[in-house]
Amino acid sequence: MVDPVRVGVLISGRGSNMQALAEHRRRDPVRPYSLQLVAANDPEARGLVVARRLGIPTWSHSHRGVARAEFDRMVEAALLEHRVELVALAGYMRLLSAEFVERWAGRILNIHPSLLPLYKGLDTHRRALLAGDVVAGCSVHVVTPALDDGPVLAQAEVRIRPRDTPEILADRVLAEEHKLYPRTIEAYATGLRQGWLQVTPLPVRGDHHII
Numbered sequence: 001m002v003d004p005v006r007v008g009v010l011i012s013g014r015g016s017n018m019q020a021l022a023e024h025r026r027r028d029p030v031r032p033y034s035l036q037l038v039a040a041n042d043p044e045a046r047g048l049v050v051a052r053r054l055g056i057p058t059w060s061h062s063h064r065g066v067a068r069a070e071f072d073r074m075v076e077a078a079l080l081e082h083r084v085e086l087v088a089l090a091g092y093m094r095l096l097s098a099e100f101v102e103r104w105a106g107r108i109l110n111i112h113p114s115l116l117p118l119y120k121g122l123d124t125h126r127r128a129l130l131a132g133d134v135v136a137g138c139s140v141h142v143v144t145p146a147l148d149d150g151p152v153l154a155q156a157e158v159r160i161r162p163r164d165t166p167e168i169l170a171d172r173v174l175a176e177e178h179k180l181y182p183r184t185i186e187a188y189a190t191g192l193r194q195g196w197l198q199v200t201p202l203p204v205r206g207d208h209h210i211i
């Protein structure tokens with residue numbers, strides 16, 4: 001059996017997608033990925049409690065008063081300490097510095113609650129309803145420096161119903177996110193291990209001024 005790809009999940013809040021990733025893996029230990037670290041930019045993030053309960057190491061630090069690139073270097077140090085190879089953003093409400101994204105090029109995935117390229121940014125469900133869309137959904141994409149902009153790997157659609165509110169729609173989309181993200185990370189991890197996905201070599205600790 002090949003070594004599972006070591007995944008670090010970045011969260012800011014509830015962490016339900018992180019939990020879905022952990023549970024998907026737990027249902028079948030032969031999965032090609034395993035969660036090695038859950039890191040948050042808010043020490044009060046509820047998902048940290050969930051991660052601890054699941055036995056996953058956690059790291060947190062408030063981003064307040066810390067320059068973006070400096071904060072990302074702290075996050076990176078934690079990732080490298082846990083030998084993380086793939087970063088999964090799961091409700092991480094911080095823009096990443098271009099430096100961090102470039103150093104981890106091809107190694108950062110994100111789940112976004114819209115059918116990208118529609119509705120990048122926040123408040124996606126309200127915007128879909130206001131536009132009169134009949135279909136909403138979620139996307140998993142590779143992270144590039146521009147917000148919610150990298151290549152889309154997978155999407156799931158959710159039909160919009162006449163009486164949907166943003167909250168009701170968000171719940172149905174979230175249920176799809178919980179299925180889509182684990183499957184996509186699983187496929188991506190398989191690609192990494194089998195070598196048909198070529199990504200940047202892992203950053204080396206303390207090596208911040210090369211690019």
Ligand code: GRF
Nearest residue numbers: 014015016017091111112113
């Ligand atoms: C999800 O809707 C995700 O798509 C978005 O933020 C939300 C995070 O939810 N990026 P959770 O923290 O995973 O429960």
